[in-house]
Amino acid sequence: MTNLWRRHRWWLTPTLLIMPAAVLFSVVILASSVQSLWISLHEWDGFGPMTWIGFDNYRELFNDPQFYVSLKNNVIWLVMFMLAPPLGLAIALLVNQKIRGMRFLKSLFFIPLVLASVAVGVVFSWVYTPQFGLLALIFRFFGATAPAVLSDEHFVTFAVVIAALWPQTAFCMVLYLAGLNNLSEDLIGAGRVDGARGWNMLRHIVLPQLTQVTFIAIAVTVVGALRSFDMISVMTSGGPFGSSSVLAYQMFEQSIFSYRFGYGAAIASILFMIMAVFIVWYLTRIIRAEERGA
Amino acid sequence: MYPRPIPETAVWQRRFYVAVIVGILVIWLGPLFAVILTSFRSMQDVMGGNLWGWPTQFGLIENYTAVFTQTPMSQYFLNSLVITIPSVIGVLILSTLAGFVLSRYRFPGNMLVFALFVGGNFLPHQIMMIPVRDLMVRLNLYDTTMALIIFHVAFQTGFATLFMRNFIAALPDELFQAARAEGATPFQTLVHVVIPLVRPALAALAILLFTFIWNDYFWAVVLTISDSVKPVTAGLANLRGEWVSAWNLISAGTIVVAVPPVIMFFLMQKHFIAGLTMGAVKG
């Protein structure tokens, strides 16, 4: 027995060590994801037997006006979220000074990042509350009346995205601050000697050194935008009349509230496919970098 | 350094700069201040519509007492701890083991396993929602804290393994050769060499995971329904529905939900930032 173990230890040890993580991750995360694709081809209420219906769920989905509303909102999220990296960079540049007390101010800027998104949702619901909220207060200061943004189908998505941008910008800011701390002093010095200042310095000397940070910032922002669920659920429940829903929320609603698990799985599959394009792009970059490193 | 530092000698310029930053910060955190202030208000003021004027009386203690006594918030809070702490420990163990193997052993499919861990981490949660919920129902774990613990450990292991793998891979190769040449088994190497050296990474990872898991809302609503298992995030969303316009109580509840991660962040700020930015800077 000991001999057998000693002879095979070189491969048994690593296998045993990686097993728990690999099995748990494969079963719960990967297999489930694949299973969803399978469920999306069925009619299922979550309890009874599943009935095979082929692509009927998808056919129905492509004729569902709510699907296009959700999809449009996903696009709005994605586009507006792209403000987070530049805003984060701007704040990072602003606070990247070595002055007494700046460290503490910096960490206060980080706070939205550690708040639960539910908390952020509640905070902004309060800000947006008609008549009493912070927004109403500001409008009143200027002698105007604030619109009820969360019950107006034209404003609602923008209002929710602005709330979601708050922590996302803080996230990008953290990334850029780390990047700014790692700039090559020599290159900055060389740039100064060559007469680069202000915008030129940023554009030609600083930003090129932040490419990797920008890549990560965009990656986390895209994922954040496509994953948007919590804020919508807390702030609007997709309303009014589904006008602020996104695919993630519509899927949840169809499954949990309407017990249409097959249909929900179909929506999730579409969301997955959109995300897959992004994941493949991201992975090829990461793996190429890994192989260059190895 | 960029932007160019304001010289030490320009005292007034420096003071002015700080003042401007503080101004921006006040706007930046304005929504949060509004909620904190509201959590101090008394019920009379809130119901009477006096939300921004000078308060007629302070309701600070009453509000927070009410949150803990008149609602299941203390139960939610306890649930959150019961879910978060074991999950963090579980992820740390699994990801250290897996990260060690992925960074130190070359085997066919190493890159594939790595890619699956990374890619799986980016999947939209909705794609696994129905099967995971179904799995927990079949395991008789639906609506238990164990269901959330299992899911969080499984999901966060993807990200955490990537994290630990990169950290362990950055340790010098010769250290591992030295350990091997001295007769340490892989397991001994892990315990006596790797773990002591990756302690900072484990700390950073622990605080990140704590925040992620504590703040989770989606899985809380998918996998739990009873007050006896619900974490604070789902609980807060519930209370909002019940209290409608009792903004002083809702605000106090929000602060209660927000405080643990914020405290963790301030206690371990260095580790938190290091964890979040790892890989972003050097990669």
Add this chain to the structure above:
Amino acid sequence: MMNTHLDTLTDRPETEIRKQDAMTSLQLRQIQKSYGAYHALRGIDLSVEQGEFIVMVGPSGCGKSTLLKTIAGLETISSGQILINGRDVSNTEPGERGIAMVFQSYALYPHMTVAENMGFGLRMAHRPKAEIDAAVMRAAKILRITDQLDKRPKQLSGGQRQRVAIGRAITRSPDVFLFDEPLSNLDAALRTQMRVELSSLHAKLGATMVYVTHDQVEAMTMASRIVVLNHGSIEQVGSPLELYRNPANLFVAGFLGAPRVNFFEVAVDSVSGRSAAVSTAGLAPLTVELADGASVQRGDKLTMGIRPENLSVVSSPETASFSGQVRLVEHLGRETILYVDAGSLQCVSSESGNGNVTVQIGHVTAVSNDAAIGLRVDPRDIYLFSSGDARTISTRKSILAD
């Protein structure tokens, strides 16, 4: 130490594989190592006797570090056998081979104290604490680091870290010590000091040591025998002076010695008995004695090698072997290096890369740039290499030069 070896090692045939006897500490038999189509090691045979200090040298990528790691067991071998004290360890885990290794980066565990670092191997083998402490103390005494035992590697200087790394090896009291370029991270002064210390440590312990370096000074000063590797094969094995005076081939001649040997393309004018007259444009004919068994014919192309220190400046042009113009003078204090443009006599693969001949003079000279000088070489100092397999075909030179 050098001196004691001189008389025993002179003129001993070095390359043959000796029969394994009780004194053989390490034996390599036909070691092959390939990564896919790339052959890192191509059939290495080597026998190391108990107490020998073997230094492996060669250009980067020659396989010397790979060979050391296969002996340690950190790399597997594709075929062949490794024996330590007569025991086949080819498939044994590194920790069970009876070796200890000192790494280039020292590879000290940063989270452990010096004492913990040194005792790590014994601790992993679950040896009693008293035994570990005694072994650590013994090693620390030998290396005079007893006052450093509670420090961490970070608090030590480069030289001290190096001592700890060596101490860690001593603690294990291995059959064979393996060193992987251990001095290359130290500054020049410290390197000289550690070189001396390592030599005396070897004398004190009397242990078998295998040492990899790219520094030929380390090889020349420390080795009982040098192993010259190139492209994964052994080019020559022998005592430092043997290799320097009697390189087996053009590669070894070119590798050992700084400044490098001057190589020239020459042709054989005539052969008489055991000597051949060679010449080329710009070079007066030279008669060189040939080694036994060397077959050379009139008209053959050969490569001729002359060490820079074997060239001397002569005043009368008649006695000069060739003449040229000084292009550059380097005053090194005790000695002087001249780079001489010898016109049509072009040096191949020369030190300076432009065909100039390198001359090393053991004193200060007044020769200045652009001076025209005559240079002379004693034909007994000349090396001839066949142009086919690059083997040395000139006769053996006495190791104790006059």
